[in-house]
Amino acid sequence: MPLAIRLPHHSGVLEADGSYPRALNVLSRKQTAVQRQLRRSGLAGYEPVTQATLLALAQQAPPGSAVYDVGAHIGLYAALIDAVYGHRLSVHAFEPTPDTARICGDIRRHNGLGFELITSAVSDTPGTAELYLSLKAESSNSLNAAHRKHTETVSVPVTTLDAFTEERSARPHLIKIDVETLEGQVLAGALETVRRHRPWIVLEILPGSDHDALGRALDVLAELGYGLHLLQPESPWPGRNRGDYRRHVGSQCRDWLLAPAPLTYDFHLAVRTWLRTILACDERTNLMVPAGASFPRGWNAPYLRRTRFTPREDGSFLHCEHATHEHATSPVPRAERVRLSERRVGDEPFDATLFEPC
Template structure:
């Protein structure tokens, strides 16, 4: 218990985390020492190549961005190593195809992290983009990305859920991509209190017309959908959502979405993808586990667009600085 609390303390405060790792780099392995070459820097500069389709169209936005991140964050470390080519490439390609083939409207990136999906939407379209991220230091990093690269997407410090008010966000000890809202009265150093809202309540205030929604909230995706049913009924956006198996997520999503007459496509392998009669977290690759929820049959050219973006992403290799 004491060890868990100490680990939570280290992960709660970035400066403490950085100082602890620097100290452990000077200790022998038998005393918990770390390989100095594997200790992340305090700050990380990443040159991020952006995909540009090869269909001759005139695209907005730059070919690459140089971004600054805190060195301990998980996604920037992965981007520095392998770029967008290996960061959920099938999901990103499907996301970009959705932007190509849906009517003009807002993009909502729920569980944005540092904003990879938001970066692409803002760099390659002129749509309003909103990135929802409740973890304070990650939201701050996403806001710095938007500002420094002149992308102009809006970072919203909210955890979208099925209720309005506040909730407990539990920080994952080994991967900040897995921070999630939890229902508990027993909190510790691993928990922080964050503002919560339903998607429907937020959208009523923001007055957006969402046409593309991406959801990745580490297992609470059904809560986000539950709080946004009015948005789904009224605006019929295309949805890209992560589905983790064995948590009851599949059954809850199907119960919520089925009355809305959406089609369910697992994002897996080479397109075209086939609609399934049920949602299963094991139907898509473990490293992505994304599903596309379509309010209608994909239009002509949609799957070709997915393949085109997948090819463009394959050229976006990592360029650490």
């Protein structure tokens, strides 16, 4: 049964970057582990601090730079970043599991997004490898046979981020890595990219990760001036050194930031602002319709920039969106103006009837 999730409303980004969709069609409420979690909790319950960090880092990315989502699964993060910043960033999603990659492509198509889907695994050496399909959930599929119990394998192509970056002449600003224990190998295959472009890197580290390979990669990044920070709801995030990071692996927070520069007050403020907007996107804001039915009209209408209302002689109001050099204008009936004025300060221009709790 179709499921659409509400996207966070960030007034500052709308003012600076323009409108973006208010919702994302993730197609199904139960097909994959990620979709099931979104059904239960919306974006608010799915790694909200990681989401906020990625969106804050994308917010500061120079126009024309690239974002890599390595281990994209159904492409949630790629879709989220592309929906908000796709007009000025190129987003590339890497997902080797055939069925999951197909869903990722379907989500891209149904939402009219432009991120690139690369149906390949990422490691330290290009070629082919066996992908082990987890009995637990498709989100645990890995090139590491020991990661989860499995009964099936599939042969998949493998690339490196260095090879991909050179081939595309890309300028990555942000890399997200979630590859189920082989983070060190992905980093080892990206060291030239790191040296040349100094991207920000968000990665998941699990207790079963290959800590020898990861440790070697972290040593190189430390020599290049990278700091290591555990993503946590509270900020600022203290730096961790190569020697003690393993003490924190296995905690409730499992995503880390490899930062090429010191974390500033403005960065932490951006993360907190995004986090607040993401936490408003809980299960009550989900939109679900019966199988075969269409979403209501306007379900994905873009958020608007700040709007002002000017009274007209006939009692209606003229609304002017501060969005373009040629301000779009249209008459707004008095009843609509009253409905909008009843929202709390800071609330988004959003039709709540489209997102009733199910």
